[in-house]
Amino acid sequence: MAANRTLAIAASSILVGLIVLGLKFLAWWLTGSIALYSDALESIVNVVTAMGALIAVRLAQRPADASLPYGYHKAEYFSAVLVGVMIIVAAILILREAIMGFLAPEMPTAPMQGLAISGVATAINLVWAFVLLRQGNAAKSPAIAADGKHLMTDVISTFGVLAGLALVYATGWAQLDAVLAALVALNILWSGWGVIRDSVGGLMDVAVPGETQKTIREVIATSADGAIEAHDIRTRQAGKMTFIDFHLVVPGAMSVDDAHGICDRIEGQLRKAVRDVQITIHVEPEDKAKHAGIVVL
Incomplete structure (x- = not known):
């Protein structure tokens, strides 16, 4: 409509x-x-x-x-x-x-x-x-x-x-x-x-406005229970579509299924907060942590 x-x-x-x-x-x-x-x-x-x-x-x-x-x-x-x-x-x-x-x-x-x-x-x-x-x-x-x-x-x-x-x-x-x-x-x-x-x-793939970036970071921080951190968060705007991609660090012993569940939860919350969004999450083990970006609450 x-x-x-x-x-x-x-x-x-x-x-x-x-x-x-x-x-x-x-x-x-x-x-x-x-x-x-x-x-x-x-x-x-x-x-x-x-x-x-x-x-x-x-x-x-x-x-x-x-x-x-x-x-x-x-x-x-x-x-x-x-x-x-x-x-x-x-x-x-x-x-x-x-x-x-x-x-x-x-x-x-x-x-x-x-x-x-x-x-x-x-x-x-x-x-x-x-x-x-x-x-x-x-x-x-x-x-x-x-x-x-x-x-x-x-x-x-x-x-x-x-x-x-x-x-x-x-x-x-x-x-x-x-x-x-x-x-x-x-x-x-x-x-x-x-x-x-x-x-x-x-x-030129300009990043989303600062207020939207703040919302994205807050959503990731509060909905990634079980993960360790999220880093290298990138956004871009293409018409009405917002593209988000980032790396999510999880414990090395975590199963693929559990890691996938965390990603699904984050994506679900992001789609509620940001309309017309496409999300890409790259899952990494804890030895890839950069100790920067978003520390999961």
């Missing part, structure tokens, strides 16, 4: 993006504002990245097979990197338009209609950005979360554009329109860099 909901959210993003795109281009067509044009260009990126997110989410849900035994979870990180690249491309296009507009400024027309239509589009984006961020975090979906972060950046920059355009109409300074577009582009560049940075971390 959670997987189907994530897919439905990803598909709905395309529809929402197309609606907002149409509204923003209408606002630009009515006003001729470079700042609103830059805002509309970013909405094209929203639609393209929503399509990429849908493909990535669908692919990430495929079960592991012989060619990818650890699953397809990292597919979402590739989508998130694509989002970041597209954001940067949009920012470059906007900067180009801003420079041209600054050199040959023109006063926007139809102020009230353009501002009103862009305001409606922004309100839609704001609501949907919250939906994406909530679902992305709940489902541990990097693609959905990246889409939500980008959309929230779009909302913030559009608020700035609308406020600035009101100032353009009030002062009559046409070049301010181009300056606003340039500021939007710089904000978008920063957003794109953040998305790429976070996604590359996932591709």
